[in-house]
Amino acid sequence: MVKISEYPEEEFILPGTRLCAGCGLQLAYRWALKAFGHDTIVTLPASCSVVAGGVGGYSPLKIPAVYDCFETGASTASGLAGALKAKGREKTKTVVAWVGDGGTYDIGLQALSAAAERGDDFVYICANNQAYMNTGIQRSSASPYGARTTTTPILGKKEISKNMLKIMDAHGLSYMATASAAYPQDLFEKCQKAKEMQGQGVRYIEILCSCPPGWGYGVENSVKMARLAVETGYWPLWERIHGRITLSKAGSKFIDPEKRKPITDFLTPQVRFKHLKQDAISVWENYIAGVWKEIQKELDETNQ
Amino acid sequence: MTPRNEQYERWIAQKILAARQTTTIGEAGKTGTWRTIRPVLIPEKCLVVKSGKPTCHKCWLYCPEATVSRSIPPVFDYDYCKGCGICATECPTEAIQMVPEKEAPSCAETIANAGGNADA
Ligand SMILES: Cc1ncc(C[n+]2csc(CCOP(=O)(O)OP(=O)(O)O)c2C)c(N)n1
Ligand code: SF4
Ligand code: SF4
Ligand SMILES: [Mg+2]
Numbered sequence: 326m327v328k329i330s331e332y333p334e335e336e337f338i339l340p341g342t343r344l345c346a347g348c349g350l351q352l353a354y355r356w357a358l359k360a361f362g363h364d365t366i367v368t369l370p371a372s373c374s375v376v377a378g379g380v381g382g383y384s385p386l387k388i389p390a391v392y393d394c395f396e397t398g399a400s401t402a403s404g405l406a407g408a409l410k411a412k413g414r415e416k417t418k419t420v421v422a423w424v425g426d427g428g429t430y431d432i433g434l435q436a437l438s439a440a441a442e443r444g445d446d447f448v449y450i451c452a453n454n455q456a457y458m459n460t461g462i463q464r465s466s467a468s469p470y471g472a473r474t475t476t477t478p479i480l481g482k483k484e485i486s487k488n489m490l491k492i493m494d495a496h497g498l499s500y501m502a503t504a505s506a507a508y509p510q511d512l513f514e515k516c517q518k519a520k521e522m523q524g525q526g527v528r529y530i531e532i533l534c535s536c537p538p539g540w541g542y543g544v545e546n547s548v549k550m551a552r553l554a555v556e557t558g559y560w561p562l563w564e565r566i567h568g569r570i571t572l573s574k575a576g577s578k579f580i581d582p583e584k585r586k587p588i589t590d591f592l593t594p595q596v597r598f599k600h601l602k603q604d605a606i607s608v609w610e611n612y613i614a615g616v617w618k619e620i621q622k623e624l625d626e627t628n629q
Numbered sequence: 630m631t632p633r634n635e636q637y638e639r640w641i642a643q644k645i646l647a648a649r650q651t652t653t654i655g656e657a658g659k660t661g662t663w664r665t666i667r668p669v670l671i672p673e674k675c676l677v678v679k680s681g682k683p684t685c686h687k688c689w690l691y692c693p694e695a696t697v698s699r700s701i702p703p704v705f706d707y708d709y710c711k712g713c714g715i716c717a718t719e720c721p722t723e724a725i726q727m728v729p730e731k732e733a734p735s736c737a738e739t740i741a742n743a744g745g746n747a748d749a
Contacts, residue, residue: 329690329699330683336695340709341655344693346663347713352693379657384650509690545714545727548691 326574332513333359339385342377347544349506349535349551350374350452354423356509357450357532360516363388365419368402370433371395372425373459374452398424399437399527402447410446419520420447426467427457429531430489437527441496444526448519451489451529454536462539470612471605473597474539481600485612490531494565499525502564502573504532507552511575515564533560541596550595558585558613561620570623580617588613655709660694664712666727668697668705674724678702688716688725 337358344351350373358365368391369375375392378384393401402422409415424433429451437449456474457463464474466487473481493501500522504512512532519528535551537544554560555576562576578584588609592598668688672678676685678701689699696710697703705716717725 328683329686334699338695339652339654339656340694340696340706341657341660342694343657343660346711347715348693352691352715355693355695379650382650383653383656385653385656386650387652543714545718547693547713548715548719 327510327514329510332510333362335359337362337387338377339387342385343380344373344377345537345544347537347547348373349533349547350454351377352509352548353452353504353506353512353532353534356512357421357423357516358386358388360513361388361419361421361448361520364417365389365421366391366405367421367423368393368398368405369423370398370401370425370428371459372428372452373454374423374425376459395428396432397436398422398428398433399440399445399449402449403436403440403443403445406446415446416523419523422447422449424449424451425457425459426451426453426455427463427465429453430466430487434492438492438496441493441498441527441529446524446526448516448528448530450516451531452534453531454534454539455486456536456539458536458539470608471598471601473600481597481605485608493529496527497568498527498529498565500528500564500566502530503560503562504530505551505555505560505562506532506534507548507550507555508562508573508575511562511573515573518564518566539597541599542594546594550591553586553591555579556586557588557591558582558617559588559591559609561616563620569627570620572620572624580621582614582617585613659708660711661706661708664707664710665730666712666714667707667730668710668712668714668716668725669728670702670705671724671726672702674722675702675720676722676724678724685721687719687721691715691719 338355365388370393378386378390399422402420405420409418453467456465456468462474463476464482468482470485471481500519502515504515515530522528533551533554535547542550558579562573563570686699688697688703694711696706697716714727717727
């Protein structure tokens with residue numbers, strides 16, 4: 326494993342942004358940009374991440390960023406990749422679409438699906454903070470079961486989140502991975518791999534990003550929350566290269582239910598889950614069991 | 630109906646296409662003024678200070694704002710540190726203490742230097 330002292334020290338998002346104190350998304354952004362490096366063009370639709378780019382004539386970003394419309398994260402990336410190719414410069418730059426969960430699971434889904442089907446050449450990052458945070462915590466189809474949001478204010482969300490990873494897998498991507506803001510080194514290596522697989526269509530990484538105001542926990546616990554999601558087995562860390570799945574070292578032991586922390590460790594510290602009773606917690610436990618069952622099945626198939 | 634002013638329209642279109650941002654530290658101003666508590670290092674407990682080697686630096690790793698340096702000792706950039714306390718939570722030896730701002734000496738100075746985009 327690479328030591329902390331060996332990762333690049335250069336920052337590509339400079340301090341003093343307008344994101345909330347303790348924002349998990351900013352931590353993930355910081356580390357992903359380190360991995361992508363100088364020769365990167367990032368495109369961002371409306372989201373907290375676009376606010377991070379600055380609202381006037383200044384930006385904390387050291388790399389070129391194209392701000393696009395809410396539904397066009399992937400289509401703008403398609404355009405950028407196409408333009409680079411037309412100029413014969415596709416090998417000199419990495420195009421990255423950095424999109425929220427709302428922009429991915431909901432409004433930007435068809436643009437992403439179309440780009441994936443065409444095999445457009447870019448890295449697509451879904452920075453999943455599990456709701457429309459930038460506009461004040463409205464539910465998205467990535468919000469988990471039971472989560473209270475401003476549009477599911479009393480009983481919480483009645484549906485479990487959309488299985489976006491399965492949808493993306495159905496496109497037959499060259500590279501897919503899950504990551505969490507609490508594991509920057511794992512995230513760094515995945516972004517590097519996705520970058521290296523240039524010319525192999527859309528590479529999709531989904532990062533779970535903890536959000537203090539959206540999830541409702543103390544800012545100091547942001548990394549802890551994103552880590553608990555992994556330690557409870559809720560957010561498995563894996564990558565799938567040309568259809569072959571491997572568990573990531575950082576989270577591989579949680580395939581064993583005995584090693585997992587109880588899901589209530591993740592749920593109870595968060596205000597959005599405060600109202601959940603035992604029956605709802607069982608829904609969560611079943612969900613986690615189901616997620617791992619699918620992974621186990623896939624592992625068995627690849628190892629045959 | 631007002632006639633179209635094509636020259637003006639072209640000028641506007643060019644302005645929009647040429648709109649660009651300048652990279653800066655402190656895009657949102659001195660975000661250090663957001664703090665109510667500040668991280669303070671207790672050197673005797675810090676692993677990198679004790680060993681004199683870059684063995685830990687988890688504070689640098691996990692700070693969303695990039696306001697901890699990867700140096701020995703780690704140094705906080707109080708101009709922009711938002712005081713979230715993640716560094717203190719993640720420190721394996723509790724070598725970072727979060728101290729209320731009003732007890733910290735240079736609070737008034739930070740506020741006096743607060744600025745927005747225009748000053749960046
Ligand atoms: C077509 C359109 N509809 C609605 C909006 C308003 N809007 C801006 S950001 C946003 C939420 C973004 O949510 P998500 O993609 O999850 O990103 P987050 O802010 O959570 O990082 C919405 C609804 C918009 N900009 N454009
Ligand atoms: S609302 Fe959440 S995701 Fe958005 S800046 Fe704040 S902490 Fe980050
Ligand atoms: S308190 Fe938060 S912003 Fe300040 S140095 Fe620590 S982790 Fe960074
Ligand atoms: Mg979101």
